[in-house]
Amino acid sequence: MWAWCLPSEKLVFTNFCCVSLFIPLRVIMIEEKKSCFDGHVNPLCFHTLTKEEWDEIAKDQSMLTYSKGEVIAKQGAMTSYVVFILSGLARQFIQSETVRPFNIRVIQGGEFIGLTAIFGAREFNSSVVALSQTQACLIGIDVLRSLVERNNAFALRLIKRHLQTENEFIEVVSRLHYKQMPGKLAQSLLYLQSINVEKMNIFPLLSRNDLADFAGISPVNVVKLLKQFEMERIITLDKKDIRIIDTAALVRISKRG
Numbered sequence: 001m002w003a004w005c006l007p008s009e010k011l012v013f014t015n016f017c018c019v020s021l022f023i024p025l026r027v028i029m030i031e032e033k034k035s036c037f038d039g040h041v042n043p044l045c046f047h048t049l050t051k052e053e054w055d056e057i058a059k060d061q062s063m064l065t066y067s068k069g070e071v072i073a074k075q076g077a078m079t080s081y082v083v084f085i086l087s088g089l090a091r092q093f094i095q096s097e098t099v100r101p102f103n104i105r106v107i108q109g110g111e112f113i114g115l116t117a118i119f120g121a122r123e124f125n126s127s128v129v130a131l132s133q134t135q136a137c138l139i140g141i142d143v144l145r146s147l148v149e150r151n152n153a154f155a156l157r158l159i160k161r162h163l164q165t166e167n168e169f170i171e172v173v174s175r176l177h178y179k180q181m182p183g184k185l186a187q188s189l190l191y192l193q194s195i196n197v198e199k200m201n202i203f204p205l206l207s208r209n210d211l212a213d214f215a216g217i218s219p220v221n222v223v224k225l226l227k228q229f230e231m232e233r234i235i236t237l238d239k240k241d242i243r244i245i246d247t248a249a250l251v252r253i254s255k256r257g
Contacts, residue, residue, distance in 0.1 A: 036063045036086065036137030045157030053147055053154075060140035066090075066130040068205075073113050073128040080122065081138040083113035088134030089195070089202065093213060094126050103214040104172050106131070106195050106202065115162050118144050131205045183257035184215040185225050186250045189235070193244050203242040 049057070063086070066072055072083060075095050090107040104126060107113065113128050118141055148155040179187065188211065195202050208226075212219040226242070229235045234250055236243045244250060 036061050036084070036139075045154060045161060048151060048153040048157065049147070053151065056143050056147065057139055060143045062138050064136055064138060066134045066136065068130055068132055070130050071127065072130055072134065072136060073124040073126070075124055075127040078123050079114055079117055079141070081140055082115055082117060082144055083128075084137045084139060085109050085111050085113065086135040086137055089131040089200070089205065090128050090134050091131050091206075091210065092126050092128045101127075101213050102172075102216060103210065105168055106192070108195065112161060112165075115158065115165070117141050118148060118158070119162070131202070132200070179254070179257040181215070181217050181221055182225055182228075182253050183255075184217055185211070185222060186229075186253040188214040189242065189244060190247070190250055190254060193247075201241065204240045207240070 046054075066088075072090055073079070085107055087109045090113075091103055092105050092107050092113070093101045093103045095101050107128060113136075114124050116125060117123070122141060144158075148158060192202055192206070192214070206214075208219050208222050212222045215222065217225075226235065226237060229250075230237050232249070234244070234246045234253075236245060
């Protein structure tokens with residue numbers, strides 16, 4: 001069955017889902033009475049649900065596919081759903097009116113976006129953009145909140161997921177504030193190298209501006225430092241691709257700061 005979604009800053013309510021309209025015009029096909037998780041990653045926190053509780057989720061969910069560069073979540077936008085990434089890669093970042101955006105992390109299959117909306121304000125506290133074709137399941141906040149209130153094991157696992165994300169944010173702050181520029185870039189490269197999804201190399205998916213926003217430095221300094229690392233035979237550069245050939249050296253630079 002087909003549902004049209006038009007670009008805007010508001011929400012459109014269809015018979016099938018509530019979609020925040022900051023995504024480009026496109027046609028979305030939603031399969032009714034079929035779980036988003038059929039044939040996709042199934043998070044451990046959902047393993048505690050009964051068949052009846054799964055049926056509740058199935059009534060208030062929809063699966064969307066985002067192309068590279070499409071906005072999955074927009075900071076400050078009101079939402080009536082939580083996004084669960086089924087496959088693909090996405091970039092999560094914080095926007096500001098006075099400084100450059102800052103990339104928090106790369107989101108992979110099996111991770112949530114907007115989980116805080118279950119426990120607090122119904123708005124996204126960060127933005128997320130697809131780095132590759134990404135499939136996501138949108139689950140209504142109300143049904144998740146109802147399950148949290150009735151299923152203690154499910155609630156506990158969701159809280160653990162939320163706390164894990166909070167710890168990642170603290171690590172990001174450490175990366176941003178307590179290192180010099182070479183250390184910031186070195187740690188960012190090590191982090192990005194650690195992301196391995198179906199042998200996908202993430203570096204060709206990122207621009208030099210993206211790298212700068214991960215390291216919290218300017219794009220000009222990123223280019224200079226990458227050239228320096230290449231001259232020191234720590235990395236090799238091939239257009240947008242980056243190959244790390246001396247991981248130990250990058251670790252030393254990261255620790256030295």
